[in-house]
Amino acid sequence: MDRTELNAKLDRMFYPASVAVVGASDVPVKWGNLILTSILGWEYKGKVFPVNPKKDSILGLPCYPSITAIPEPVDLAVLVIPAPQVSGALRECAAKGIPAAVVISSGFREMGGEGARIEEEIVRIAQDGGIALMGPNTMGIASAHGRLEALPTPTGPTPGGLSVISQSGNLGLQVLKWIAHKGIGLAMYAGTGNEAVLHASDLLAYMGGRDEVKAVAMYMEGLADGRNFMDIAREVTARKPVIALKAGRSQAGSRAAQSHTGSLAGSFATYRAMFAQSGVIQVNTPTGLLNTSAALTLLPIPRGNRVGVMTMGGGWGIIAADECEDRGLVLPPLSGQTVTDLDERLPRYWNRGNPVDVVGEGDPELYLHVIETLARWDEVDAVIALGIVGRSRYVEDFIACQERFDGKLYSKELKLAVLKAQIQAEDRVMTGIGRIQQETGKPVLVVALTEEGLSVRRTSYSPVISLSTPEEAVDILAHMAFYGEYLAGRT
Amino acid sequence: MDRTELNAKLDRMFYPASVAVVGASDVPVKWGNLILTSILGWEYKGKVFPVNPKKDSILGLPCYPSITAIPEPVDLAVLVIPAPQVSGALRECAAKGIPAAVVISSGFREMGGEGARIEEEIVRIAQDGGIALMGPNTMGIASAHGRLEALPTPTGPTPGGLSVISQSGNLGLQVLKWIAHKGIGLAMYAGTGNEAVLHASDLLAYMGGRDEVKAVAMYMEGLADGRNFMDIAREVTARKPVIALKAGRSQAGSRAAQSHTGSLAGSFATYRAMFAQSGVIQVNTPTGLLNTSAALTLLPIPRGNRVGVMTMGGGWGIIAADECEDRGLVLPPLSGQTVTDLDERLPRYWNRGNPVDVVGEGDPELYLHVIETLARWDEVDAVIALGIVGRSRYVEDFIACQERFDGKLYSKELKLAVLKAQIQAEDRVMTGIGRIQQETGKPVLVVALTEEGLSVRRTSYSPVISLSTPEEAVDILAHMAFYGEYLAGRT
Structure with a gap:
């Protein structure tokens, strides 16, 4: 199958007009029930055909004894049946001309022996039948714009720009949950499982070519064909960022990776070189993968590694500054013009350095003046704003305390007014940051006084990302700067 | 003042029978109002005397025109008045024999000129009058067992074992908020401000000697007397862990630190050597400070760096394993006996390696068997348990999805039963881990499928800490192992 034909079949997999769930079940908590429920529960608009020879109907839908018994065309078959039955079912898929299949079932190469033999067989059937086959031994796929979640547990993501390819089901599912709960916006998800037919690289090529995809995050344990991956990655990274977490970089991790998927993890140094040469952003942890991917999906890409920092109070x-230097980011000393611009609004005793300390000042317009001055200054590529947003949580604590006492001085109205003013001030700052990002094309990362890690705020301009700690913001910017510099260096 | 006398005065500061708030105000949002409200609002049991010559009463309390006008003894004076008035107020404190004062006001050495001169003056007054003086230019102190928060915003912590010393007000306050919101349990907090009289080292000596303190977390920008700190730290770390975040380790950070407090940050290498020699655990980030301090306050201390890992699914x-190797932790290969013990409960195809993959098994007793086998094995010092707890959130998502669909198959009763069973299973696991920790004296860190970062679960045995990601758990264990090995190496 050439790339064009394959991509057309992957369109049918991720944007199917109809789905057959082979091995659908009405027994709660069985996989055949979980997957069907996830598909039905999450606004999928196409037709769904449960297949199970022992049932007439499941979850209120007519049930078919076999794939070939389905009276209408089927774009995608999801197989949730025991491994020994998969070959037969796939032959039926081929007979019916179904272009795409996801084999959830396990019990193949990862088990060795008979499982490995069946896997070879299904590869032949898929190839002969022209079926784009995901898996086996995968937790499934998702397509947020296609409103399809063929997964054991639904995540209900907002449709958006981030695509995920994962060689681990558990880890992939967790990343999906984070994306959904944090409202980052998902395009597609592919759990590639044993990669008997479709490889992570095929999915990268496919997702890289889709307009709705703004960035691709990959969790990988091992690649079958590094050269092929590099060729594809180089092509994709010219247009959109690819962020990769390569697991198994240690001896213990590499041993565990081999026993997990049976794939050879390969030398980590080789992967590192491959990533660097093809502009793939390498992260080392799941949080790094999530945070960096979210930022690259939602924010402008910095052109270099120079950072302006605004802080409320010295410590932050x-x-x-420490973290920036550790991670290869530079804090240029303020230029004379920048100092003059900042003098306009800051109290006369301000520190005149980068980080700019706004000390105890409480005026949102002042913050925005500082952020905008830094962002418009041509010697910085990105801005970090520390300790401004999230004070409403402090006000809430203060109100709770005041009410525990007696509330005599602060009336209910006054308390609500103070809280409302704080929330509005923070909204003004966040919207202003959205505007500044949009106008300057430079990312502004907010570090908020909260505990929730990454959070996304949609404004009437570009979305704004806040983190809980400076180290998270710096980690993200370091990865973004790598990509910005890679793009600048490409001819 | 010798150490014994000083500590007696610090007892009066942190466990005062009465507090005067000098500069108390009834104008909302003024500092003299915020501090008084925080003290009154948070169950402080002693007497509170507002001092303000312009008022007869504030927040329902009689108000005094001066400190000397207060008709009863005062243990602690909190000063929230303009810098030029502080000398006079302190002289009154001395005249009245008040043993301890916290000077919140700013406008001293950090402003240079006249401010520096006043600071010299208040040092003399405090020394002559025998006043233990915190600050000036501090956001205040807190004492959770003493039910006192002399802070601009209350945090309402659970009384517990962690003490915090901070040379930055904003950062210290944020750490306090985290401690309160996450229920870690606080003993005392000291924002040391300009350290005109009391230094961070004095507080370390004091807190190190109090039984209710289980661990001390320090944020520092610069020390006036490194030798003195080392002597004190060596003494304290023999009995309890001290965790330090030294800011200003980069050039940019060091410049910012100097402009912030005026203290010389000093070479980071010197600090690193100092910490290593005196058994102080060095962290680089606020999250590292919080997470490591929480674990060392609540969990047993490992004797070394060997880790057993249990995982649900390969990826995690x-x-x-990768993170452990990066951070100097070792995953020993399973011994023959350990494999035999695990064979008892695990399915026959389990991976027989460390990490132990429990694959798709869903039985809490099996998880506990694996965790207990690892914890009791004499070749590991600590255990990490990945991906078990937090699945109730998955079940909640599943139920929401099922209800969006139609709820036909899963009755309300069944759904609630499934959720309840999951929550109970997780409770069983957490309680079992508490027991295993207590019986084996080894820490077990849980990585849960949630987004909230560190969270503390109180069980009927020892408390259990969970994190959102393996990298957080490994970071904590690496720091704990450093301390365990330091203790083992002391004669």
């Missing part, structure tokens, strides 16, 4: 700024 | 285990 110092920590941010 | 590989990441954990």
Whole structure:
């Protein structure tokens, strides 16, 4: 199958007009029930055909004894049946001309022996039948714009720009949950399982070519064909960022990876070189994968590694400066013009350095003036704003305390007014940051006084990302700067 | 003042029978109002005397025109008045024999000129009057067992074992908020401000000697007397862990630190050597400070760096193994006896390696068997358990999805029963881990499928800490192992 034909079949997999769930079940908590429920429960608009020879109907839908018994065309078959039955079912898929299949079932190469033999057989059937086959031994796929979640547990993501390819089901599912709960916006998800037919690289090529995809995050344990991956990655990274977490970089991890998927993890140094040469952003942890991918999906890409920092209070700024230097980011000393611009609004005793300390000042317009001055200054590529947003949580604590006492001084109205003013001030700052990002084309990362890690705020301009700590913001910017510099260096 | 006398005065500061708030105000959002409200709002049991010559009463309390006008003894004076008035107020404190004062006001050495001169003056007054003086230019102190928060915003912590010393007000306050919101349990907090009289080292000596303190977390920008700190730290770390975040380790950070407090940050290498020699655990980020301090306050201390990992699914285990190796932790291969013990409960195809993959098994007793086998094995010092707890969130998502669909198959009763069973299973696991920790004296860190970062679960045995990601758990264990090995190496 050439790339064009394959991509057309993957369109049918991720944007199917109809789905057959082979091995659908009405027994709660069985996989054949979980997958069907996830598909039905999450606004999928196409037709769904349960297949199970022992049932007439499941979850209120007519049930078919076999795939070939389905009276209408089927774009995607999801197989949730025991491994020994998979070959037969796939032959039926081929007979019916179904272009795409996801084999959830396990019990193949990862088990060795008979399982490995069956896997070879299904590869032949898929190839002969022209079936784009995902898996086996995968937790499934998702397509947020296609409103399809063929997964054991639904995640209900907002449709958006981030695509995920994962060689681990558990880890992939967890990343999906994070994306959904944090509202980052998902395009597609592919759990590639044993990669008997479709490989992570095929999915990268496919997702890289789709307009709705703004960035691709990959969790990988091992690649069958590094050269092929590099060729595809180089092509994709010219247009959109690819972020990869390669697991098994240690001896213990590499041993565990081999026993997990049976794939050879390969030398980590080789992967690192491959990533660097093809502009793939390498992260080392799941949080790094999520945070960096979210930022690259939603924010402008910095052109280099120079950062302007605004801080409320010294401590946070110092920590941010330390982390920047550790991660290869540079804090240029303020230019004379920048100092003059900042003098306009800051109290006369301000520190005149980068980080800019706004000390105790409480005016959102002042913050925005500082952020905008830094963002418009041509010697910085990105801005970090520390300790401004999230004070409404402090006000809430204060109100709770005041009410525990007696509330005599602060009336209910006054308390609500103070809280409302704080929330509005923070909204003004966040919207202003959205505007500044949009106008300057430079990312502004907010570090908020909250505990929730990454959070996304949609504004009337570009979305704004906040983190809980300076180290998270710096980690993201370091990865973004790598990509910005890679793009700048390409001819 | 010798150490015994000083500590007696610090007892009066942190466990005062009465507090005067000098500069108390009834104008909302003024500092003199915020501090008074925080003290009154948070169950402080002693007497509170507002001092303000312009008022007869504030927040329903009689108000005094001066400190000397207060008709009863005062243990602690909190000063929230303009810098030029502080000398006079302190002289009154001395005249009245008040043993302890916290000077919140700013406008001293950090402003230079006249401010620096006043600071010299208040040092003399405090020394002559025998006043233990915190600050100036501090956001205040807190004492959770003493039910006192002399802070601009209350945090309402659970009384517990962690003490915090901070040379930054904003950062210290944020750490306090985290401690309160996450229920870690606080003993005391000291924001040391300009350290005109009391230094961070004095507080370390004091807190190190109090039984209710289980661990001390320090944020520092610069020390006036490194030798003195080392002597004190060596003494304290023999009995309890001290965790330090030294900011200003980069050039940019060090410049910012100097402009922030005026203290010389000093070479980071010197600090690193100092910490290593005195058994102080060095962390680089606020999250590292919080997470490591929480674990060392609540969990047993490992004797070394050997880790047993249990994982649900391969991916998480590989990441954990990679992170362990990066951070100097060792995953010993399973011994023959351990394999035999695990064979008892695990399915026959289990991976027989460390990490132990429990694959798709869903039985809490099996998880506990694996965790207990690892914890009791004499070749590991600590255990990480990945991907078990937090699945109730998955079940909640599943139920929401099923209800969006039609709820036909799963009755309300069945759904609630499934959720309840999951929550009970997780409770069983967490309680079992508490027991295993207590019986084996080894920490077991849980990585849960949630987004909230560190969270503390109180069980009927020892408390259990869970994190969101393997990298957080490994970071904590690496720091704990450093301390365990330091203790083992002391004569």
